[in-house]
Amino acid sequence: MTVPRILVVLTLVGLAAGLATHSSLRLHPSLSAASQGATRAEAPTAKAVAAANAFLATLDSRLKAKTQLELRNDLRARWSNLPTGVVMQADRARSGGPFERNGVGLGELTRAQQDAGLALVAATLSRSGYQKVLDIVNADQVLEGTSAPARAPGNRVRFGRAEYHLAILGTPSASEPWMIQFGGHHLAINVTLVGRNSVLTPSHTGAQPTTYTLDGRTVRPLGHEEEKAFALLTTLTPAQQKDALLNYKVADLVVGPGDDGKVIQPEGVRASGFTPDQKDKLADLVSEWVGILNDAEASSRMADIRASLSSTYFAWSGPTTKEGGAYFRVQGPTVLIEYAPQSTRGDDGLPNHIHTLYRDPTNDYASRLAKR
Amino acid sequence: MRLILSAAILLTVAPPASAHRLDEYLQATRVSLSPDRVVLEIDLTPGTAVAPQVLPMIDIDGNGQISDAEGQSYAERVMSDLRLEVDGQRRILTLVRVEVPSVRELTDGLGSVRLTVEAAGTAAAAGSRSLWFQNDHQPALSAYLVNALVPSSARIDITGQQRDVRQQGIRLDYDISSDRNEFASLWWLVAGIAFLGAVRHRYRRAQA
Numbered sequence: 001m002t003v004p005r006i007l008v009v010l011t012l013v014g015l016a017a018g019l020a021t022h023s024s025l026r027l028h029p030s031l032s033a034a035s036q037g038a039t040r041a042e043a044p045t046a047k048a049v050a051a052a053n054a055f056l057a058t059l060d061s062r063l064k065a066k067t068q069l070e071l072r073n074d075l076r077a078r079w080s081n082l083p084t085g086v087v088m089q090a091d092r093a094r095s096g097g098p099f100e101r102n103g104v105g106l107g108e109l110t111r112a113q114q115d116a117g118l119a120l121v122a123a124t125l126s127r128s129g130y131q132k133v134l135d136i137v138n139a140d141q142v143l144e145g146t147s148a149p150a151r152a153p154g155n156r157v158r159f160g161r162a163e164y165h166l167a168i169l170g171t172p173s174a175s176e177p178w179m180i181q182f183g184g185h186h187l188a189i190n191v192t193l194v195g196r197n198s199v200l201t202p203s204h205t206g207a208q209p210t211t212y213t214l215d216g217r218t219v220r221p222l223g224h225e226e227e228k229a230f231a232l233l234t235t236l237t238p239a240q241q242k243d244a245l246l247n248y249k250v251a252d253l254v255v256g257p258g259d260d261g262k263v264i265q266p267e268g269v270r271a272s273g274f275t276p277d278q279k280d281k282l283a284d285l286v287s288e289w290v291g292i293l294n295d296a297e298a299s300s301r302m303a304d305i306r307a308s309l310s311s312t313y314f315a316w317s318g319p320t321t322k323e324g325g326a327y328f329r330v331q332g333p334t335v336l337i338e339y340a341p342q343s344t345r346g347d348d349g350l351p352n353h354i355h356t357l358y359r360d361p362t363n364d365y366a367s368r369l370a371k372r
Numbered sequence: 373m374r375l376i377l378s379a380a381i382l383l384t385v386a387p388p389a390s391a392h393r394l395d396e397y398l399q400a401t402r403v404s405l406s407p408d409r410v411v412l413e414i415d416l417t418p419g420t421a422v423a424p425q426v427l428p429m430i431d432i433d434g435n436g437q438i439s440d441a442e443g444q445s446y447a448e449r450v451m452s453d454l455r456l457e458v459d460g461q462r463r464i465l466t467l468v469r470v471e472v473p474s475v476r477e478l479t480d481g482l483g484s485v486r487l488t489v490e491a492a493g494t495a496a497a498a499g500s501r502s503l504w505f506q507n508d509h510q511p512a513l514s515a516y517l518v519n520a521l522v523p524s525s526a527r528i529d530i531t532g533q534q535r536d537v538r539q540q541g542i543r544l545d546y547d548i549s550s551d552r553n554e555f556a557s558l559w560w561l562v563a564g565i566a567f568l569g570a571v572r573h574r575y576r577r578a579q580a
Contacts, residue, residue, distance in 0.1 A: 263522040
């Protein structure tokens with residue numbers, strides 16, 4: 001081989017190796033066709049914009065200033081599982097230090113203003129998702145009923161419907177990013193809207209009490225979540241259960257409020273070995289969180305999550321019988337769900353206090369969409 | 373409409389007797405691995421029932437205010453109860469940051485002491501490694517969480533996690549691969565030299 005040929009070969013080999021190494025450093029999670037398809041005809045953004053403007057029109061300048069805030073990274077991170085009446089903590093770098101919940105409390109609004117505010121929340125969610133939100137709020141009203149008589153003088157902690165806050169971050173728009181936050185004790189609905197898309201992550205649901213009666217009807221705000229997780233667990237083979245079961249107790253959420261941007265190392269059984277029925281049950285479980293969002297966006301999200309089910313893990317800690325109290329986690333490339341019963345129990349001996357969290361490590365606050 | 377109406381109904385129900393009460397000192401640690409250091413983020417949240425036992429450790433003079441010196445002192449007390457080993461060698465922990473809430477928030481069971489500590493100078497060379505972390509701070513009062521974060525460096529691959537049932541301790545096995553950036557640079561250098569060589573050789577032949 002002549003000298004020039006050797007040099008050409010070396011050049012090509014060097015370029016190929018350099019490019020291969022360089023490109024491998026830039027790998028990022030691929031987007032499914034479903035998530036890339038942002039051209040659905042019936043996007044709910046227009047509905048949300050109209051509802052937001054209608055709500056804002058009911059407010060005087062003082063309430064409007066309280067409700068409508070800038071869409072800033074530190075402000076959007078100001079949500080929590082905690083009740084009002086306390087100054088909440090979060091990572092200073094993300095939320096700017098201790099904070100109070102954004103927005104205006106329902107208790108500060110007239111009935112007509114409340115209706116307009118709740119109509120805005122309903123406009124961004126599915127029917128079942130909105131019902132779940134109401135069930136959580138009503139559970140907190142129950143908690144206020146039992147807590148208020150025993151409340152010590154000077155205790156600022158308050159529960160109940162009046163304490164739920166609604167905020168609009170940014171300007172309602174069909175093209176520019178903006179955000180709706182509706183939250184209080186055990187609830188943080190964070191919907192970021194970017195053009196036709198809306199994103200529910202990160203969001204928090206919880207309940208205390210976990211079961212109550214309303215109009216003669218037994219309500220379990222997070223009952224489906226527990227039942228579907230248990231249904232999946234019971235279909236696992238002994239070998240799969242062995243992988244799924246964590247050998248340690250989990251006392252609370254691992255990536256809770258204030259922990260934006262943190263991604264934990266996955267654990268549990270990987271769904272790559274699941275049967276089609278098991279995968280369906282896993283997807284059905286995930287849909288309890290994804291399906292809170294409006295139907296159009298939720299079905300797109302579910303398609304995304306289904307596409308990566310084989311890289312998704314299911315982990316369980318606690319009793320494998322229906323006595324309750326077990327923690328579980330679903331973690332995939334674009335989803336993290338935690339369900340964490342707390343240590344307190346009701347009169348029936350069952351857990352009466354649950355925290356859950358729903359995140360998308362690649363797209364919390366629509367960060368992936370905003371980069372486009 | 374039915375949904376909104378149901379939300380508006382004031383509830384007159386017979387709820388289970390319960391309260392927002394926590395009877396544990398929740399200590400949550402996140403372990404972050406990078407090639408040359410280990411960072412621990414520790415959130416310590418006393419529940420209302422145990423706050424009276426925890427608070428005197430932090431508000432040492434009992435004046436109802438937590439000074440920076442008291443926050444620093446408590447952080448050091450916690451750190452003295454931690455043990456971190458990499459490849460069987462104990463590592464010295466350095467306090468990076470401490471945030472302490474007000475006495476009121478701690479008393480209400482709704483505030484967290486947040487520590488960031490790190491062990492720098494861990495071996496960065498390629499190979500299989502193991503880390504062991506143990507938290508022995510106030511075990512009689514506490515519930516623990518400990519988790520590894522997905523490493524931000526593509527060079528680190530966590531291959532195993534083992535905990536005790538209380539999550540006071542965790543063992544992490546992980547591999548550090550060679551620095552691909554260095555290899556990439558090397559290959560680009562080889563390509564560049566070869567290209568220049570080829571151009572020079574061709575130029576000389578043309579001159580001849």
